[in-house]
Amino acid sequence: MPRIAYVNGRYLPHDDAVVHVEDRGYQFADGVYEVIGVRHGRLIDEEPHLDRLDRSLGELKLAAPLNRAAIRHVTREMLRRNLLRDGIIYLQVSRGVAPRDQQFPADPTASIVMTARRKKVDAAKMRTGVRVISLPDIRWGRPDIKSVSLLPNVLGKQQAVEAGAYEAWQVDRDGLITEGTSSNAWIVTPDGRLLTHRADRAILNGITRRTLLRIAAELDLEFAEDAFSLDQAKAAREAFLTSSSSFVLPVIQIDGITVGDGNPGPFTRRLQEWYERYIQSIQPVREYAGRVGPD
Numbered sequence: 001m002p003r004i005a006y007v008n009g010r011y012l013p014h015d016d017a018v019v020h021v022e023d024r025g026y027q028f029a030d031g032v033y034e035v036i037g038v039r040h041g042r043l044i045d046e047e048p049h050l051d052r053l054d055r056s057l058g059e060l061k062l063a064a065p066l067n068r069a070a071i072r073h074v075t076r077e078m079l080r081r082n083l084l085r086d087g088i089i090y091l092q093v094s095r096g097v098a099p100r101d102q103q104f105p106a107d108p109t110a111s112i113v114m115t116a117r118r119k120k121v122d123a124a125k126m127r128t129g130v131r132v133i134s135l136p137d138i139r140w141g142r143p144d145i146k147s148v149s150l151l152p153n154v155l156g157k158q159q160a161v162e163a164g165a166y167e168a169w170q171v172d173r174d175g176l177i178t179e180g181t182s183s184n185a186w187i188v189t190p191d192g193r194l195l196t197h198r199a200d201r202a203i204l205n206g207i208t209r210r211t212l213l214r215i216a217a218e219l220d221l222e223f224a225e226d227a228f229s230l231d232q233a234k235a236a237r238e239a240f241l242t243s244s245s246s247f248v249l250p251v252i253q254i255d256g257i258t259v260g261d262g263n264p265g266p267f268t269r270r271l272q273e274w275y276e277r278y279i280q281s282i283q284p285v286r287e288y289a290g291r292v293g294p295d
């Protein structure tokens with residue numbers, strides 16, 4: 001089945017889906033994006049993702065090229081045309097094509113592209129956990145904006161991969177962990193408190209993070225949006241990371257130090273289980289009606 005991408009109003013074969021060389025997303029990383037998880041034919045937290053997109057666009061003083069109803073429509077069309085049941089929808093908006101000058105063009109026409117990618121949950125990693133390394137957080141002052149300017153993240157992730165790890169946890173000047181290069185970071189302290197960095201300008205306020213905080217509250221778990229240090233993480237009882245494509249993934253080693261007993265702990269497993277239940281409670285998109293089993 002051919003893969004289809006959406007580029008500025010057109011559905012194209014993935015291989016032919018291109019933007020102009022003077023697109024400001026390409027030239028200046030002058031754009032923002034979203035990644036929406038798709039599981040069992042369900043779009044996970046679509047509305048919060050679109051709210052966050054609006055916020056990112058607002059921070060860049062960029063007008064959305066499509067209204068929300070149109071974005072929802074294209075998203076569904078992408079699911080249908082790609083027969084995507086498990087994977088991600090990637091959506092990017094840039095300030096469009098203009099002669100290369102840093103200041104905003106006088107009359108910009110934003111570009112919008114969308115791709116769909118099949119991706120199954122890595123059940124082995126979910127069960128056994130992953131390793132992370134730590135790195136200095138060298139990003140700009142606004143990682144709360146989901147901008148496509150991801151060079152420090154790219155370099156950090158590459159360093160993690162070369163070290164045989166899944167992710168790099170970034171550490172600020174005070175020795176506190178902000179977040180991963182493409183995920184939020186969490187620990188369970190020795191006295192059983194769930195911690196993750198507060199949603200300020202130092203991190204991207206993950207949609208999975210927000211859903212999990214809501215689940216933690218519903219489960220009556222003790223939690224706080226408080227930063228924790230690298231030392232605290234290494235001495236934690238449990239650790240895990242969250243993102244729209246990794247869901248809730250146990251972390252069993254940090255910089256070669258084993259977390260807890262080296263196995264995903266009960267807290268993490270319970271949150272994984274409840275997150276999965278939450279996904280199952282979402283209505284499958286209509287395009288899948290009749291094709292999605294009870295799961």
Ligand code: PMP
Nearest residue numbers: 182183184204206207208243244
């Ligand atoms: N932090 C960063 C830097 C990210 O790139 C991501 C993934 N987009 C996250 C956190 C997790 O966010 P979400 O749960 O919305 O995918």
